[in-house]
Structures are given as structure tokens and as C-alpha cells.
Amino acid sequence: MSAVQQETTVTANPTADAESRATRLMKRRSRVRFYEIVIWLAAIAAYFVLPSKMLILTEIAILALFAVSLDLVLGFAGIVSLGHTAFFGFGAYIAGLLALHFIAEPVIGLIVAGILSGVLGLLTSFLILRGSDLTRLMTTLGIGLMMAELANQMAWLTGGADGLSGFSLNPVLGLFEFDLFGKTGYLYCLAVLFIGTMIMRRIAFSPFGLSLKAIKGNPMRAAMIAVPARKRIVTAYTIAAVFAGMAGALLAQTTSFVSPDVLAFHRSADVLLVLVIGGTGYLYGGIFGAVLFTLVKDWLSVVTPQYWMFYIGLILVVLVLIGRDRLARWIEYLPERFSKSKEEGR
Amino acid sequence: MSDIVLETRNLKRYFGAFLATNDVSLKVERGARHALIGPNGAGKTTLINLLTGVLPPSEGQVFLEGEDITSMASFRRVKRGLTRTFQINQLFSEFTPLETVALAIAEREGVGHNLWRSIAGYGKVVDEAATLLARFGLASVMAERTVILPYGKQRLLEIALAFASKPRVLLLDEPAAGVPEDERHEVLSIVSDLPADVTVLLIEHDMDLVFSFANRISVLVAGALFTEGTVAEISADPRVKAVYLGENA
Numbered sequence: 001m002s003a004v005q006q007e008t009t010v011t012a013n014p015t016a017d018a019e020s021r022a023t024r025l026m027k028r029r030s031r032v033r034f035y036e037i038v039i040w041l042a043a044i045a046a047y048f049v050l051p052s053k054m055l056i057l058t059e060i061a062i063l064a065l066f067a068v069s070l071d072l073v074l075g076f077a078g079i080v081s082l083g084h085t086a087f088f089g090f091g092a093y094i095a096g097l098l099a100l101h102f103i104a105e106p107v108i109g110l111i112v113a114g115i116l117s118g119v120l121g122l123l124t125s126f127l128i129l130r131g132s133d134l135t136r137l138m139t140t141l142g143i144g145l146m147m148a149e150l151a152n153q154m155a156w157l158t159g160g161a162d163g164l165s166g167f168s169l170n171p172v173l174g175l176f177e178f179d180l181f182g183k184t185g186y187l188y189c190l191a192v193l194f195i196g197t198m199i200m201r202r203i204a205f206s207p208f209g210l211s212l213k214a215i216k217g218n219p220m221r222a223a224m225i226a227v228p229a230r231k232r233i234v235t236a237y238t239i240a241a242v243f244a245g246m247a248g249a250l251l252a253q254t255t256s257f258v259s260p261d262v263l264a265f266h267r268s269a270d271v272l273l274v275l276v277i278g279g280t281g282y283l284y285g286g287i288f289g290a291v292l293f294t295l296v297k298d299w300l301s302v303v304t305p306q307y308w309m310f311y312i313g314l315i316l317v318v319l320v321l322i323g324r325d326r327l328a329r330w331i332e333y334l335p336e337r338f339s340k341s342k343e344e345g346r
Numbered sequence: 347m348s349d350i351v352l353e354t355r356n357l358k359r360y361f362g363a364f365l366a367t368n369d370v371s372l373k374v375e376r377g378a379r380h381a382l383i384g385p386n387g388a389g390k391t392t393l394i395n396l397l398t399g400v401l402p403p404s405e406g407q408v409f410l411e412g413e414d415i416t417s418m419a420s421f422r423r424v425k426r427g428l429t430r431t432f433q434i435n436q437l438f439s440e441f442t443p444l445e446t447v448a449l450a451i452a453e454r455e456g457v458g459h460n461l462w463r464s465i466a467g468y469g470k471v472v473d474e475a476a477t478l479l480a481r482f483g484l485a486s487v488m489a490e491r492t493v494i495l496p497y498g499k500q501r502l503l504e505i506a507l508a509f510a511s512k513p514r515v516l517l518l519d520e521p522a523a524g525v526p527e528d529e530r531h532e533v534l535s536i537v538s539d540l541p542a543d544v545t546v547l548l549i550e551h552d553m554d555l556v557f558s559f560a561n562r563i564s565v566l567v568a569g570a571l572f573t574e575g576t577v578a579e580i581s582a583d584p585r586v587k588a589v590y591l592g593e594n595a
Contacts, residue, residue, distance in 0.1 A: 022444055022476030025489040026466035029445070207452040207468070208461035214438050214449055220400060221436040223420035224429060225450035225511055227458060235461070 030205035039287060043190055047183070054182035060294045061189035062250050065196050067274040067286030069243035072200060074272075075280030076209060077236045078216030079128060082137045082268050083144030084244055086124070089263030090147060091117040091245025096164040096258035097157070104170040110192065110249045117245020118238050125237040129230050141265070148263035163259035164252075178254070185254035192250060193287075196243050200283055203239070212236055213281070273312075276319050350412075351376040351545050352397065352428070352515050357406035359389075359396055366392040367403070368569035374515070374547055379538070381548045381560035383580075385589060389569040390549045391433055394517050397547075398430050399423050410515070427514030431521055433549070435504045439493035443484050443503050446492065447475040450510035475510070481536065482506040483529075501525050505533060515545045522552055534559050557581060565589070 046057055066088055073079045094113040103109060127139050151158045158164065171177040176184045203209045214222040215229045222229060252258045261267075270293065278289025296315070300308035352374040359367040366389045374380050382390050395401040397408055399420035407416045410428055423429075438446055451471045452458045466472060479488045482502045487495055492503065501524045508516060518537065522530040534555055537546060550556050556563065556577075563580040565572040567589055573580070580586055 022472045022488065023466055023469055025442075025444060026448065026472050027464075028489070029442075030464055030466060202464070203461045205464045205466070206461045207449065207458045207463075207465050210441075210445060210449045210465055211453070211458050213440070217438040217440060218436055220420075221432070221438065221507075223400075224398065224424055224432075224436070225507065226421045226424040226453040227449075228419075228421050232459070235459075239461075 036284065039284065040194065047186060047190075051181070051183070054186045056294060056298060058182055058186045058189050058254055060290050061186065061193045062247050062254075063271070063274060063294060064287045064290035065189075065193045065250070066244055066247035067271050067278070067290050068193075068197055068200055068283055069240045069247065069286075070271050071275055071280055071283055071286045072203070072212075072240045072243075073233075073236055074275060075282070075285065076204070076212040076216060077233050079233060079237065080133050080136050081128070081140040082265075082272070083140035083142070083147075084240075084271055085263055085265070085267035086140075086144045086147040087117045087121055087241040087244035088248035088251075088267060088271075089151065090120055091248030092252040092258045092262040093151060093158055093164070093248075094245070095249035095252040096167060099167040099169055099253065099256075100164060104168065105174075106169045106172050106188065106253045109169070109253060110246055113249035113252075114242045114246040117248070118242035120245075121238040121241020122234065124241075125234040128237065129233060141268075144263065144265060144268050148260065148265070151260050151263055158258075158260075161260060163257060163261075165257045168256055169253050182254065189250050189254060192246060196246065197283060197287070200243070204283060208232065208235070216281075273316055273319075276316070349376040350374065351378075351410070352547070353409040354393075354397070355407045355409070357393070357396055357408065358404045359392055359401060360404045366569050367396060370406075370566075370569075370571050372564060372571060374545055375562075376545055377543050379546050379548070379559055379561045381550060381556045381563045382566060383550065383553075383556060383563060384566035384572070387568075388566040390566055391519055392569075393566065394430060394519050394547075394549065397517060398428065424511055424513075427512075428517070429508050429511045429513040429515075430517035431504050431508045431519055433519040433523065435497075435500050437492050437500060437503060437507070439491070441492055442489050443479055443492060443495070443506075444472070444475055444488040446503065447478055447507060447510045448472050450507055451475055451478075454511050478506055478510060479503075497524055498526055498529070502529075502533070505537075509536075513544065515547070516540070518546065518548045518550075520549050520551065522550060522555055530555060531558075 046053070050057065070081065070084045073081060091113040094116050095109045098109045098112060124143050127143065128136050131139070152160060169178060172184065172188050176188070178184050211222070211227045211232055214225070214227055215232060219229060248262055251262065274289035274293045275285055276289070277292050278285035278287065297308065297312065300311050304311065350373045354370055354372045357367055357370045358365065370393060382393070384390055392401065396403050399418060403416065407414055409415065410423065410426055415423055415426070445465070448465055448471050449458070451474050452465065452468060455471060457468060457471070476485065476488060479485055482505065484499060484502055484506065487499055492500060495503070505518070505521050521533060521537070525533055530552070538559060540546065548556070548560060560577055562574070563577060564574040565580065565586055572589065573583060573586065575583070
């Protein structure tokens with residue numbers, strides 16, 4: 001805008017003008033981007049334009065929330081995890097069990113599942129504080145596998161390999177009944193994704209969010225400006241677990257079914273892949289990635305039903321070969337006009 | 347008589363078999379402008395790393411205001427007023443200088459854990475950050491990404507960032523390295539303008555700077571404390587000259 005004009009006033013009186021300008025410059029970083037509005041409008045439009053695609057849209061919304069939650073630890077704090085589905089699956093089982101035995105109100109089930117997943121996240125967060133990326137990958141992988149095995153062994157509670165079924169949910173908030181076509185389910189998931197993303201967005205521009213990025217960017221310097229890294233990582237991991245658990249709960253509630261597959265390793269890998277595709281550290285990477293990943297997966301499984309996993313693997317290999325660094329910055333390779341606004345968002 | 351603010355006792359640090367810090371017992375008085383000099387490889391940076399907790403010592407202790415901080419985490423030492431700059435810039439490449447400094451101030455003010463309010467909402471923090479940046483001549487670039495700034499500007503940000511924590515003991519590891527010649531004295535004059543009770547420990551190769559800035563000098567050679575004294579004593583000491591001429595002539 002009037003950058004030149006600002007520049008001249010600054011030279012005239014560096015201190016006084018720099019101050020009022022500073023808050024404006026700081027606010028500029030957190031203002032709503034054009035692409036954000038587009039993506040939410042598109043998501044609502046999809047409800048009207050693609051009435052027969054509710055199930056895949058719901059799947060995308062759930063995966064997106066799951067990915068956005070992982071972005072908080074991976075993209076912001078720089079903590080790698082191969083076991084994020086531990087929280088997704090845990091949330092799904094909690095939601096399923098609640099609906100089966102206690103309360104069929106989806107929103108209450110969602111919140112309880114989120115809180116309990118957060119507790120699990122808090123308890124396991126201490127395991128990821130020590131060691132390098134490699135140890136963290138192994139630890140988180142281990143947590144994920146242990147959860148899967150627990151669900152499998154505790155058949156009296158979880159239904160074992162058969163999973164949990166035979167539960168149905170009351171209308172959302174007593175108003176919107178789940179229908180056969182999944183229309184309510186999609187809007188419900190979309191609403192939760194929206195609220196979740198907005199909460200994460202607030203966190204992203206808070207001092208806390210900034211400190212997470214500092215820990216990722218340069219842990220040694222972060223310590224030298226008094227950032228208590230361990231405390232911050234524990235908090236971020238817990239929040240991420242809450243939202244991952246909610247994503248799992250959404251899956252259980254919209255499908256009225258919880259299978260042991262919610263804790264399967266491939267889910268942890270998928271959600272990482274989603275972030276690799278969409279880009280990390282600006283939240284919407286999880287959403288873009290979820291859309292692309294689900295569409296590509298869906299398309300491949302139609303085109304080549306037997307070998308689609310091969311192509312997913314191939315895409316992963318290519319993405320990794322191109323390089324993690326360039327991937328995280330794929331937006332910069334777009335033409336200037338598109339990249340400008342997103343660029344600042346990170 | 348003396349009020350010792352920072353002290354090491356028999357500090358040792360091995361890297362494998364190599365003794366990088368050899369039995370250093372150093373005392374720094376409150377308000378001192380204390381310089382640490384020595385030829386390349388004398389272990390100056392290692393000593394700073396031991397003082398700030400970047401590295402744990404193999405043996406010995408570190409005291410800050412009489413309290414044993416040998417095993418205290420770095421961020422807690424900063425909270426107690428001990429901070430530093432790095433010889434090689436350690437910045438957040440994707441942050442703007444404004445965000446970088448504002449975060450440091452937010453942490454100092456104890457609001458760094460707030461995850462609900464935007465950092466832009468902390469008007470005082472942001473304004474203080476802007477004022478500090480302006481003092482270091484960074485007002486015009488405060489909203490640029492750090493990674494694209496020229497080296498000299500990054501260097502100034504490195505030093506400004508240490509100021510943001512309002513240290514009571516400031517360790518400067520070759521602050522003038524990479525700063526253009528004509529701006530060096532300006533940087534050091536900002537450091538000199540610190541309140542009299544703020545203690546500064548300076549590592550520097552530029553002897554003119556050291557002699558104009560410091561009131562006390564310790565000489566480190568091969569990891570061990572070689573000698574210590576006032577500027578007049580050290581500049582007149584033939585042994586110090588020999589050590590330096592032998593190395594960097």
C-alpha cells in the first residue's frame with residue numbers, strides 16, 4: 001500500500017512513527033487471506049453442488065481436521081510424529097463407547113472425546129521431549145502401535161477386531177438429524193473443522209504460537225530469549241491430541257462404526273503425507289493436503305483398484321526426493337500474484 | 347570490596363580428549379565492562395557456552411549472583427538476567443525482526459504462554475520492540491523476513507535481540523564481527539550506554555574496540571586463564587603481545 005509514504009515518515013521521526021506503524025505491521029501478518037475465504041465458501045458450495053458426494057466430502061473434512069491438528073506439532077513446533085493416529089483412534093473409540101453406553105448426543109460426545117484424547121496427549125507428551133527426530137519417530141510409532149494392540153486385545157470393551165457398531169446418534173444439538181445421504185454429517189464435520197481451524201489460527205498468531213515457531217526455527221536461540229521449550233511442546237502436543245481425538249470422534253459419529261482401522265499405522269502415515277502435500281506451518285496446508293490426498297486416492301482406487309497404493313507410494317517418493325525444504329515452500333513457486341498473500345501468512 | 351555477579355570455579359570442558367576449557371576460575375564484578383581476549387582456538391566461545399548452559403561443563407561450577415546455576419537450563423538463566431549474543435547469528439529466519447524482538451519481550455514479560463491473544467494485541471510489547479529496533483537502525487526493515495536481510499542488519503538484530511531480554515549480565519561473542527567498520531563504534535556505544543549496574547562480558551578480536559570499551563581484561567590461552575588485569579596492565583604486558591603476535595601477526 002503506502003509503503004513509500006510510511007518510509008518517509010519514519011525517517012522524519014524514527015521512534016514515534018515506528019511505534020504506531022509497528023502494531024499495524026504486526027496485525028498485517030494475521031489478517032484474513034483471500035484464499036481462506038475461498039476455501040470456506042467452496043466447502044459450503046460443495047454441499048449444494050455435489051449432493052451425491054457427501055461421504056467423500058465428510059472424509060475430507062475429518063482428514064483435514066486431523067491434519068491441521070498434526071500441523072500444530074509438526075509445522076509449528078517441529079515435532080515429528082508417526083503415531084498421531086493414537087489420538088484419532090482413541091477419540092473414535094471414546095465417541096463410539098459413549099454413544100453405545102451413555103449418551104447419544106454428538107456434540108457432548110465430541111467434547112468428551114476431545115478432552116480425554118487431550119489427557120492421553122498430555123500423558124504421552126513427556127515421551128517426546130527427549131531425543132532427536134529419529135527417537136521421536138520411533139517413540140510415537142510405538143505409542144500408536146501399542147494403542148492399536150490395546151484396542152485389539154480389550155475386546156470386551158472395544159469389540160476387538162469386529163469393532164464397535166450398533167449405535168446411533170441423536171440429532172446434533174437436538175436439531176439436525178443425521179440422514180442417510182450424510183448431508184448433516186458433512187455440515188457437522190465442516191462446522192467442527194471450521195471452529196477447530198479458527199481456534200488454531202488464533203493460537204498461531206499468539207505469543208505461544210510464535211514461540212513454537214521459534215523452537216522449531218532455532219531451539220538454541222529460543223532458549224536464549226527465555227522460551228521454555230519443553231513446557232510449550234507439552235502444551236502444543238496436548239492441544240493437537242484434543243483436535244485429533246475430535247477428528248476421530250467425528251468419524252465414529254458420522255459412520256456409526258468404529259473399527260480397529262482407526263488406530264492403524266497407515267492413518268499416521270496418511271496424515272503426514274497430507275501435510276507433505278499441503279505444506280506445513282500455515283494450518284491451511286492440512287486442508288489443501290486433505291482435499292488433494294483424498295481426491296487422488298479416490299481417483300487412483302477407481303483407475304487402478306489393485307495398485308493404487310503403489311502410486312500413493314510413488315507420489316511420496318517423488319515428493320521426498322524433491323526435498324522437504326522446497327516442499328514446505330511450494331507456495332513460493334507459484335506465480336507472484338498467488339504466492340504473495342500466502343507467503344505472508346506463514 | 348567486590349560484588350561478584352558471575353563466577354566460575356575450576357571449570358573444565360573436554361571434547362573427547364581435547365581440553366577446551368582448562369580449569370577456568372573467573373570472577374566478573376557487577377557493572378564491569380569485562381573483555382575476554384585470546385588467540386583463535388583459545389576456548390573463548392566454549393567458555394561462553396558453558397556460562398549460558400548451551401554446553402554442560404565436564405567439571406566445575408558456574409555461579410550467577412552467588413547461586414549455583416551449573417545445571418540450570420539456558421532459558422532459566424535468561425530469566426535470571428544472563429543472556430548472550432552468538433558469534434554466528436542465531437536468528438529465526440522466517441520471522442520478521444519485529445516478531446523476533448516482540449517474542450523476546452513477551453517472554454521477558456511472562457506473556458509468552460498466552461495462546462489466545464494475538465501478539466499484535468500487546469501494544470506495549472510491540473511498541474517496545476519497534477523502539478529497540480529503531481535504536482539499532484532496523485526500523486525500516488522490521489517487517490521483512492530476517493533471512494532476506496543483509497548480513498550487517500542481521501548482525502544488529504542479533505545484538506538487539508539480546509537487549510530485548512533486558513539482561514543484567516550480557517555476554518557478547520564478537521559482536522562487531524561482520525558489522526561494517528563505520529558502524530562498529532556505534533554498536534559498542536549502544537552497549538556502553540547500558541545502565542551502570544548491567545555487567546558486560548565481551549569477546550572481541552578488534553583490540554581498538556577492546557581497549558576503548560573494557561575496564562578489565564582476561565586473557566585466555568589454550569583453554570586456560572593466562573592473565574587478567576586492567577586495560578593499562580594488559581596492553582603493557584609483553585607476554586600478551588607475544589601470545590597475540592605469535593598467532594595473528
